[in-house]
Amino acid sequence: xxxxxxxxxxxxxxxxxxxxxxxxxxxxxxxxxxxxxxxxxxxxxxxxxxxxxxxxxxxxxxxxxxxxxxxxxxxxxxxxxxxxxxxxxxxxxxxxxxxxxxxxxxxxxxxxxxxxxxxxxxxxxxxxxxxxxxxxxxxxxxxxxxxxxxxxxxxxxxxxxxxxxxxxxxxxxxxxxxxxxxxxxxxxxxxxxxxxxxxxxxxxxxxxxxxxxxxxxxxxxxxxxxxxxxxxxxxxxxxxxxxxxxxxxxxxxxxxxxxxxxxxxxxxxxxxxxxxxxxxxxxxxxxxxxxxxxxxxxxxxxxxxxxxxxxxxxxxxxxxxxxxxxxxxxxxxxxxxxxxxxxxxxxxxxxxxxxxxxxxxxxxxxxxxxxxxxxxxxxxxxxxxxxxxxxxxxxxxxxxxxxxxxxxxxxxxxxxxxxxxx
Numbered sequence: 001x002x003x004x005x006x007x008x009x010x011x012x013x014x015x016x017x018x019x020x021x022x023x024x025x026x027x028x029x030x031x032x033x034x035x036x037x038x039x040x041x042x043x044x045x046x047x048x049x050x051x052x053x054x055x056x057x058x059x060x061x062x063x064x065x066x067x068x069x070x071x072x073x074x075x076x077x078x079x080x081x082x083x084x085x086x087x088x089x090x091x092x093x094x095x096x097x098x099x100x101x102x103x104x105x106x107x108x109x110x111x112x113x114x115x116x117x118x119x120x121x122x123x124x125x126x127x128x129x130x131x132x133x134x135x136x137x138x139x140x141x142x143x144x145x146x147x148x149x150x151x152x153x154x155x156x157x158x159x160x161x162x163x164x165x166x167x168x169x170x171x172x173x174x175x176x177x178x179x180x181x182x183x184x185x186x187x188x189x190x191x192x193x194x195x196x197x198x199x200x201x202x203x204x205x206x207x208x209x210x211x212x213x214x215x216x217x218x219x220x221x222x223x224x225x226x227x228x229x230x231x232x233x234x235x236x237x238x239x240x241x242x243x244x245x246x247x248x249x250x251x252x253x254x255x256x257x258x259x260x261x262x263x264x265x266x267x268x269x270x271x272x273x274x275x276x277x278x279x280x281x282x283x284x285x286x287x288x289x290x291x292x293x294x295x296x297x298x299x300x301x302x303x304x305x306x307x308x309x310x311x312x313x314x315x316x317x318x319x320x321x322x323x324x325x326x327x328x329x330x331x332x333x334x335x336x337x338x339x340x341x342x343x344x345x346x347x348x349x350x351x352x353x354x355x356x357x358x359x360x361x362x363x364x365x366x367x368x369x370x371x372x373x374x375x376x377x378x379x380x381x382x383x384x385x386x387x388x389x390x391x392x393x394x395x396x397x398x399x400x401x402x403x404x405x406x407x408x409x410x411x412x413x414x415x416x417x418x419x420x421x422x
Contacts, residue, residue, distance in 0.1 A: 004254035006162035007229050008197035011137040011251050015120040023161040023260070031061070032246075033115060034149035035123030037105055038066035042083040044124055047147030056091050057153035063095040063114060063123075064088050065105035068362045073369040103334025103360040106130040106218060106302035110210075111334055116240050117232045118249030122146065122155055126221045127302050127384065133210065133217035134240065135232040135250060137197070140221065160197045160226040161260035167202040169267035174418065176312065177212025178304055178382065178402040180204075181219040182273040186283030188263070194224035196260065199253060204267035205230060210239045211308035218303045219384050222280040272417055274380070275400035278388045286405055289415040296379040297328045297410035298391075299403050300358070301365045304382035305333025307340055309403040314346040316407035316418045322354040323413035329371045331358040355410075367391050373398075380409045 002020040005013065013021045015029035036044050041064055048056070056062045066084050069077035088096035095114055102108065106127050109115050117135035121128060124146035131138035141155070149155055165184060185192075198220050205213070213230050220228025230236070232250040240248055272286040299305075299313045310332060322328040330350045332338040338360060341347045350357050364371030365383040373379055373392030378399065381391065386398035399415060408416040 004256040004258065006197065006253045006257045006259065007135070007199055007231060007251050008137050008162050008227055009159060011118060011120055012157055012159055021159045023159050025159045026156060027159060028154055028156050029120055031122060031149055031153050031155055032119040033061055033063055033121040034146055035063045035065070035105065035109070035121065035125065035128060036143065036146045037068055037125055038070055038077070038080050038084050039068045040124035040143045040146065041087065042080055043143035044147040044150060045083060045087050047144045048150045051148065051151045053151045056093070056150045059092045060094045061153065062091070062093050062150055063109065064093055065097050065102055065108060066099070067102055067104050067360070068366060069368050070102065070361060071099050071359065101335060103337070104302045104305055104362055107306055107333035107337070110134060110214060111336060113243040113245050116244040116246060116248030117236060118251055122149055127218050129220045129225060129228045130214055130218040130302065132220065132227050132229040133213040135230065135236055137227050137229065139227050160195055162197040162199055163193055163261040163263070164199050164201060164259040165263045165265065167200070167204040167265040167267050169204055171204055171207070171267045171270060174272055174404065175270050176402045176404065177208055177215040179270055179273045181216045182275050182280065182283050182400060183270045184265070185219065185223045185281045186273070186275070188223055190222060190279055190281045191224045193220065195226050196224070197227040197229060198223070198225045200228065200230050206233055206235070209308060210235055211306040214306065215303055219280065222384060272402065272405055274405065274415055275386055277386050277397040277399065280384070280386060280400060286401065286415060286417050289399070290420070292399065292415040293378065294326060294380050294399070294409055294414060295377040296371060296373065297326060297406045298331070298364055298371055298379055298381040298383065299329070299406050300331025300333060301362065301383040302333065303384040304403050305331055305337065307337050309382065310337060310341055310346050313403040313407040314349045316404050316421070317353040317355070317411065318349045320353055320411045320421065322410045325413050326410050327371070328353070328355040328410040329358060329364065330355045331363055331370065332360055334360050364391050380406050380415055382406050
């Protein structure tokens with residue numbers, strides 16, 4: 001009889017063709033998807049060429065999404081994007097997303113049904129862990145590993161230990177998935193889940209819609225996590241059914257599965273939260289941060305650029321104006337989110353409020369463009385990292401928050417809660 005296993009262990013075992021695996025074991029696994037973007041693909045292509053095979057293992061299982069510096073911001077980014085484009089055409093890559101069709105990769109793939117429950121996915125981007133919200137094991141790798149994945153469709157893994165973060169109870173009004181994950185990172189630290197898979201469980205997690213679950217899994221890496229997994233339930237099935245291009249497989253943890261650590265959280269203890277510079281773990285309740293003046297607000301990214309995020313921001317901005325001392329930049333994460341903002345009037349809300357509304361791009365999140373900060377400037381952002389120089393000059397500051405808090409802060413001119421505007 002196989003040993004009791006966690007979700008992560010079951011997915012790795014299945015893809016390694018084994019009945020069971022255990023933490024620390026080295027396994028070679030078949031991959032469902034290999035992902036890279038305009039920053040990481042050129043390096044992966046170079047490594048792929050070194051292997052000497054003429055074709056990728058499966059042109060339907062390699063995904064190329066130019067999203068970091070696209071539409072091209074300068075000559076260097078244009079050269080990077082051209083390498084991606086040329087490789088996609090040469091190899092007949094099915095899932096290549098050109099400007100006008102693309103979106104921020106970790107919002108685009110779930111939306112388009114490219115990934116699903118039970119998948120094993122590697123991506124040359126650290127926030128590949130996002131797809132754990134669908135019940136997949138997905139993790140970031142280096143470009144060399146991605147290049148090998150292009151060629152072989154396989155990768156080596158050290159089976160991670162799994163920790164269980166269980167959140168029960170009822171979330172307070174106004175508390176979102178972003179507040180949940182910031183609270184957790186503040187609790188366990190940026191290395192609290194180092195090379196561990198995290199299973200997020202409990203009735204408070206199950207109460208969240210898919211967009212907010214994706215936010216939670218997206219930031220598992222900010223606690224050092226190898227993967228951030230939420231078990232498949234009715235919310236997941238409603239999202240995946242009729243959407244995924246391949247059949248998906250549900251994996252559920254055995255009742256007596258072994259966890260390296262179990263953390264129980266009362267959902268009622270979580271407040272709207274902001275992460276101060278320069279770590280995602282440097283968290284405080286928003287009510288203790290109202291004295292922080294800001295120069296810019298950014299609402300978007302692979303963390304919080306989905307439809308629900310746009311709705312949360314628009315509810316705050318409707319009928320209000322961005323503070324004259326603040327620049328507010330709204331970046332829908334995909335073309336479909338952008339289209340829906342237009343169709344349902346959110347674009348008009350943002351423009352009436354005085355926001356800049358962008359085509360989908362990672363943009364300022366990594367200091368790319370569309371909102372880079374000067375020395376001494378402060379931004380509140382719905383992004384995932386606030387390291388020194390992350391969004392511009394090393395002497396600028398980034399504060400991480402939910403879309404509602406970012407929108408309220410844009411109106412107030414300082415970090416604020418929506419109720420502060422009444």
